[in-house]
Amino acid sequence: MNYVLKLTVGGQGLYDITHKVIETLNSAGLDEGLVTVFIRHTSASLLIQENADPSAQRDLEAWLNRLVPENDELYTHTVEGPDDMPAHIKSALTAASLSIPVSGGAMMLGNWQGIFLWEHRHHRGEREVVLNLLHSNW
């Protein structure tokens, strides 16, 4: 079964979507199986990261912004704005899909793991993430 999450973002940054995935699993009633998270964009991506200390997320963003700066002379794809090509590169370096085992009705995430949508553009608007749920077939 597939569910489309529509997520409103307000510019570059990490958006914790863990609770939305949990809500979908609970409402669908998946007890044992696998959930696959897929993002339908090429200038935003997915990340599993520490959800405890905001400084880890801030450093992650700052580091990637330094590695992939705007206005790099190398870019020829500039018609959609200075944040567009860096967003494609950042997306290529991170994940478009993530698969997480489910047991006892809960994702088997580690203690400090959260699932994030990583918006790489400055724009505000809507992003779509698909959740695919598979039951265990053992």
Added chain:
Amino acid sequence: MNYVLKLTVGGQGLYDITHKVIETLNSAGLDEGLVTVFIRHTSASLLIQENADPSAQRDLEAWLNRLVPENDELYTHTVEGPDDMPAHIKSALTAASLSIPVSGGAMMLGNWQGIFLWEHRHHRGEREVVLNLLHSNW
């Protein structure tokens, strides 16, 4: 069910394999479920990226070539040629497997998303990608 795609590549670059995945889904008759794309190599990788503007792909390749150049003094693994170690590093930074939800007989890709094989070596030859198809079991 698993299908092996044999793909001929002609040196470094992004090869759009979206249509080949679609053909396999159609011929297998997967209506609702999940397709997993897996590459059987460590010097080529998978990527979901914009398929509309070739300049985005060109910049992506140029950027990664600059980040991971050939003939870096750091490399000790040089016996297979100057493009071999950069190819392993580029593969590590991108994807070996991708999972894409399927609904109504079609992958739930975004409007501008294509699936690419990213060849990181200069050689011409054959690469193998496995497609695993799972039916929804709801």
Added chain:
Amino acid sequence: MNYVLKLTVGGQGLYDITHKVIETLNSAGLDEGLVTVFIRHTSASLLIQENADPSAQRDLEAWLNRLVPENDELYTHTVEGPDDMPAHIKSALTAASLSIPVSGGAMMLGNWQGIFLWEHRHHRGEREVVLNLLHSNW
């Protein structure tokens, strides 16, 4: 079905876990299907890489250590030690989940592909990896 592998690591490095995944598949008796490997940490990650020549693994580690050094002035998340923030960044750049097709009782890995846990911290201790097994349902 989900299995938790408990793995002992002795500091930074690549740990080949291919044989442990094979053992689990064999003991569970998965003939056709998909195995998903998921790591329950944000300072260690997963990698599919060449298992033949140790120099490729050494260069991969050396390259990533140079790209993401300790004691970068950019870091503000330093309370857990100088290796913690680099470990989060390295994990973000590599994989938290990998899905590998299974056929004839074996993973469809390429000739030189191994599955590795990539420990990014200096500590010694235990890491947990979940294996999710799905039967083909065709």
